Amino acid sequence: MKFSKLGSSNIDVSRVCLGSMTWGLQNSQQEANQQIDFALSKGINFIDTAELYPVPPSGEKHGDTERHIGNWINTNKQKRNDIVLASKIAGPGLPYIRDGGKITGEAVIKSVDASLKRLQTDYIDLYQLHWPNRTSPHFSRHSPNDINFTNVDRKQESAEMLEILQALKLCIDAGKIRHCGLSDDTTWGINEYLKLSDKHSLPKMVSIQNEFNLLHNKDWPYLIENCVHEDIAFLPWSPLAGGMLSGKYLNGARPEGSRWTISQRNGLFRATEQSDLAIKEYEKIAKQAGITTAQLALKWCDNVDGVTSTIIGATSLAQLEENINAFDLVLSPETIDAVSKVLKLYPAPF
Template sequence: MQYSPLGSSGINVSRVCLGSMTWGKQNTQSDADEQIAYALEQGVNFIDTAEMYAVPPSPETYGKTEEIIGNWLSRNQQKRSDVVLATKIAGNGLSWVRDGGNITRQTVIEAVDDSLKRLKTDYIDLYQLHWPNRSTPHFGRQWPGTLKFTDVNTQEQQASMLDILEGLNECVKAGKIKHCGLSDDTPWGISQFLSLAKEHNLPRMVSIQNEFSLAHAKDWPYLIEQCVHEDIAY
């Protein structure tokens, strides 16, 4: 297994990360136990999940994946320090998650506590924003004309990002999360979070998790270039 730095975090993670979004829908607890054991045997030390999982997202599957991982952790507490555990706060648009509202300082604090309970652990290694409050060219919205960026209020979004960073900072200071990351964001989003963190002495984003495939190659080369020069793991 090969390992890479997780941006500026000081943590090395396996190049293969164990995704978990089917646990609780397509996969059972016993399936997950078997897959985790196999991954660890191969040198995988990186597990990614989200409060929104399992998928397809629904009120019935919400939080199920974190619960499955938590059940495994409760039976394997001696292995907790061997695993870099990443999870995410859901963004807006899901009516069964905080009434579909935006990510805010307060919802970050509440969501972290809820994830910790489901995961049966007292800290999260990497806590990510699953998608921004504003619309971005992800989830099939990458085609020209789909988004009107001129409709976005720059000052409102910057204030929202600062509010979120302040919530993350509370959780970092409390020892509930170690590092923060983005997901489904853009070069503008990265730059705003980095500049706000530097200006206000708040947690620095260390990574971004975006979709990438032959059908979704929009991050190459501009976002990738920024990640390299800003020391953001992609």
């Protein structure tokens, strides 16, 4: 397993990060334990979770994924220092988390404490803002004019960011979290936080995780270039585009027990005719290379300059092993060139 520095922190993380959002819904406690143990045996030291997991989120289930991880930690206390544990505070919009309210300083402190209790640990290595208070161009809202930037009150947004950073500092000073990061944010969001950190001597954001894959790569080149030069770790989530890039949802297929058979909060926005056409081309390339389509997608993501660690997820050990093995592959120049040609044909299929 290869490792990279987590942005400006002093933490080395595996190039593969184990995602956990199925634990507590599609996966049981026993299956979560098996996945963690298997990942660690393969050299993975990075685990990502969130207070709202499992996904799709619900008022009945939120927090259960952290509880599953906490149960594993409680029975493997000697291994706590072997893992880099990341969690997230939910942004606004979910009525069962802070009545759908924004992220505030008070919310950060309360949510950190609640996560620590569920995780049964004294500290969280990386605490992230799951999405910003303002609407950001994610979850299919990335076409021109899908959202409005000019009506945003920049001073208000900046003031909220400052309050959040001040609360994060309190948590760091108390030893409850080690570092902080972003998720589903933008280049402006990164840089505004960096300016505030510098101006007020507050903790620096060390990472950002955004959706990034063969069907959705809008963060290249501008946001990723910014991450590289500002020493921000770039952590792609959904490298398989919600499982689409495995090919299992082609032509409207919905395998029993799969994620897409469960109601999704944002709908199946990735499921378009253009997405299917692109995936069929990637299937051909993968077959020619003697690998699975999922492995092609994962290794392509790992190959992108500026990527720090790719967040993967699976509902079975067989899927997890297939996905982890992808990172040991070497894509030939011919395969890389073939992928590039398809990217140009289908640059934004959803």
